[in-house]
Amino acid sequence: MTGGIAAGKSTVSQHLRECGIAVIDYDELTHILQEPGSPAIMLLEQRFGPDVIDADGRVDRAALAARVFGGAQGDNTALADLNAIMHPLIDQLAAEAERHVLAVNPNAVIVHDIPLYADVHEHLPVTFDHVMTVEAPVSTRVQRMMRTRAMSREQALARIVNQATSEQREQLADAVIDGNAAIPDMDCQVDQLLRSWHVPMAATHAPSERL
Numbered sequence: 174m175t176g177g178i179a180a181g182k183s184t185v186s187q188h189l190r191e192c193g194i195a196v197i198d199y200d201e202l203t204h205i206l207q208e209p210g211s212p213a214i215m216l217l218e219q220r221f222g223p224d225v226i227d228a229d230g231r232v233d234r235a236a237l238a239a240r241v242f243g244g245a246q247g248d249n250t251a252l253a254d255l256n257a258i259m260h261p262l263i264d265q266l267a268a269e270a271e272r273h274v275l276a277v278n279p280n281a282v283i284v285h286d287i288p289l290y291a292d293v294h295e296h297l298p299v300t301f302d303h304v305m306t307v308e309a310p311v312s313t314r315v316q317r318m319m320r321t322r323a324m325s326r327e328q329a330l331a332r333i334v335n336q337a338t339s340e341q342r343e344q345l346a347d348a349v350i351d352g353n354a355a356i357p358d359m360d361c362q363v364d365q366l367l368r369s370w371h372v373p374m375a376a377t378h379a380p381s382e383r384l
């Protein structure tokens with residue numbers, strides 16, 4: 174699963190989990206890797222300086238975001254350098270998470286929630302049976318980011334322009350979830366998709382019981 178920022182991926186993830194599906198969330202993996210003691214800390218401090226690490230030794234994500242999305246004068250490679258540090262570590266942790274899920278249940282259905290799939294798919298060490306993207310208009314997503322992430326319009330737009338476009342994501346996907354629909358409708362879209370892909374769902378959340 175991929176999708177533009179604030180299109181509704183976490184909302185879909187929640188429903189997938191309720192359906193008994195394991196979700197590996199690459200934003201969560203990023204956050205784990207930015208906790209004290211992670212190998213990423215030293216690399217990020219070397220590249221971005223001590224200001225992006227807080228007093229407890231974890232990444233100050235707001236400070237780092239300002240560095241990479243804030244258009245700092247003379248630092249044109251900041252975002253690419255952040256990605257070069259983080260992405261291999263995220264991929265490694267995702268592979269570990271997948272192994273862990275499969276060790277418990279070799280038949281598990283696993284969804285990787287990869288916001289930047291369109292940007293990174295050529296280098297990912299895993300391949301997928303299906304790709305879905307969650308999409309909503311830019312104006313809706315900007316409003317959501319301003320409301321729920323306390324971002325300014327400029328900060329919200331800076332994230333969007335530094336990601337692939339909806340069209341690029343849709344070209345790679347075999348299904349598009351309308352993240353602008355009401356949440357119960359989104360859930361129904363997901364249920365239909367899972368049925369069409371013959372994905373078994375947890376009985377307690379079978380769609381017929383919810384409707």
Ligand SMILES: CC(C)(COP(=O)(O)OP(=O)(O)OC[C@H]1O[C@@H](n2cnc3c(N)ncnc32)[C@H](O)[C@@H]1O)[C@@H](O)C(=O)NCCC(=O)NCCS
Pocket residue numbers: 177178179199200203234235237238241252255256259260263287288289290332335336
């Ligand atoms: C830039 C950072 C510090 C921002 O932290 P913050 O708490 O504000 O955002 P969070 O991590 O919750 O991510 C929210 C969304 O921002 C967008 N985003 C995150 N990283 C990037 C990036 N490198 N390029 C473009 N958009 C990004 C995604 O849509 C993501 O879903 C952090 O996201 C980070 O270190 N990103 C680099 C790792 C990465 O690429 N993660 C995405 C994995 S696919």
Ligand SMILES: Nc1ncnc2c1ncn2[C@@H]1O[C@H](COP(=O)(O)OP(=O)(O)OP(=O)(O)O)[C@@H](O)[C@H]1O
Pocket residue numbers: 176177178179180181182183184185200288317321352353354355356359
């Ligand atoms: N269909 C919807 N209708 C109304 N609000 C929604 C809908 N989908 C998501 N939202 C709300 O929009 C915000 C962003 O949604 P969500 O966190 O699911 O998006 P996301 O794609 O995971 O975002 P991010 O890229 O920031 O991780 C949340 O507050 C969520 O409750």
